[in-house]
Amino acid sequence: MIIKDYCLYCGACAGVCQVDAIEVKEVKIVIDEEKCVNCGICVKICPVNALEM
Amino acid sequence: MDINTDILVVGAGPAGSLAAREAARRGVDVLLIELKSEIGSPKRCAEGVSKSGLLELGIQPDPRWIARKSNGVRLVSPDQTSVWLSEDTIELPESGYVLERKVFDKHMAMDAARAGAKIMVRTQATSLERVDNGVIVTAIHMDEEIKIHAKIVIAADGPSSRVGRWAGLDSNTKTENMESCIQYEMAGVNMVNNNVIQLYFGSCAPGGYAWIFPKGEDIANVGLGVLKTHADRPAYEYLNEFIENCPETKDAQAVEVNVGGDPVGGLVKERCGDNILVVGDAAGFVNPLTGGGINTALESGVYAGIVAAQAIDDGDYSKKNLEEYVKLTDEHIGESYDKYKKAKEYLLSLSDDELNKIAHEFVKVDIDEISPKTLIKVLIKVSPKALLKLGKLF
Incomplete structure (x- = not known):
C-alpha cells in the first residue's frame, strides 16, 4: 500500500479497516503490511484518494 | 512511566x-x-449543533465558540428549487449554532x-x-x-x-456505513441567506448531501459526504465540482480543508x-x-x-x-x-427527478404550516413509496 504525501491523517481508512491494520498518528498513517489483506476498502473510502494499492 | x-x-x-x-x-x-x-x-x-441540546447537558453558550446562530434550514433539490424550513415551525436536528470546534x-x-x-x-x-x-x-x-x-x-x-x-x-x-467527507472553510461565499444552514441533495453527493453552514457574513463551511456504495469517485472531486457549479460558492476561496469518515x-x-x-x-x-x-x-x-x-x-x-x-x-x-x-434509506432511494418533484410540491405549502405531519402528507402525495417507507414512522 502506498500512502501519498497529501494524506490529511483523518483516519477514515483505519475506521473501515476490517483487520485493524491501520494506525493513525497525528501526522502519519502506518499500515501493518503483515496484517493487511489487500481488500482495498481503505483506498475506496479515502476522501482525497491518498491511498494506492 | x-x-x-x-x-x-x-x-x-x-x-x-x-x-x-x-x-x-x-x-x-x-x-x-x-x-x-x-x-x-x-x-x-461541519460544526452544526442543536442549541437546546447543549443547554440540556448544562453547557452554557459562550460567544467564544459560537461562530454563528442559525434559525432555519434551506433544502435544495438538484434543479436548485429551495425549500425553506424555519426553526420556529419545525424542530430541526443539529441546528441552532454553527460552532468554532x-x-x-x-x-x-x-x-x-x-x-x-x-x-x-x-x-x-x-x-x-x-x-x-x-x-x-x-x-x-x-x-x-x-x-x-x-x-x-x-x-x-x-x-x-x-x-x-x-x-x-x-x-x-462497515464501509457501506461510512460517509467519506470533505469540506472547505471558505470566505467570499455569496449566501442567499447567511442565517440558515443549507443542504443540497441528489447526484452532487451520491449517498449523502452537500452542505453550506454559515460561520460569518461571507464565511461558511462548504462540504459534502458520499457513500462508497453510491459514488464512483473520491469525495474531493465531487466537492470541487459542487463549488464550481453552485452560484453561492463559485467565487469563494478556501482557507482550510477538512476530511474525515462519518459513521452513519x-x-x-x-x-x-x-x-x-x-x-x-x-x-x-x-x-x-x-x-x-x-x-x-x-x-x-x-x-x-x-x-x-x-x-x-x-x-x-x-x-x-x-x-x-x-x-x-x-x-x-x-x-x-x-x-x-x-x-435516510428512503432519501437515498430517490432519483434527481423524484427529488425535484418533491421540492416543487413542498414549495406550494405555506411555510408557517409545515410540521413533520404535513411534510409526510406532501411527501406521500408526490412520492407514493414514502408511505411504504416512512408512513408508520412519524
Missing part, C-alpha cells in the same frame, strides 16, 4: 471530555489522553480539567491488555512510553476507533464490555440521516461518565454493572436513530 487511575478516557473530543467531566465531578480519578497536540484541531466536522472542544476539555480530570495531550494509545481488575493501556506521550493502569477505559477515539476492538468488542464501522450506520452492536465503555463517533453516535453527531456525542459522554463513576464507587467494573450505559443510550438516543435510518 506507570500511571494508576480509576478511569482512563481515550480521546478529548466532545464525547471524551464530557465523560471525563462527569466522572471527575463524582470524585473519581480520571485521566484524559489526546493523540493530537491541539485539542479540537483539525476539525473533522477548535475553541469549543478545548473549552469542553477545560471543563473536564476544572472538574478534576488530568489531561495529557500528544499522547497516543497503542495497545490494551486486560489484567486482574482492569486494563493496562500502553501509550506514547511525546517520545516516552507510558503504561496506564485503569479500572475502566472509556473509548472516545472517534470514527477510526481501535480501542474498543482491542478490548474485544465488535465495534468497527447507527449505534455499534457492542458499546460496553468488562472494564470498557465506547462513546461518541467510536460507538456510532451519529444521526444516520443528517450525519450530525456533536450533541449525541456529548450526551453519550455524560451517560458514560456517570455510569463509570458509579461503577468505581461500587467496586464492580464488570459488563453487567456497566450495562446501564447501554440502556440509557438506547432509550435516549438509539430509538430515534431507527427512525432516522429509515428516512
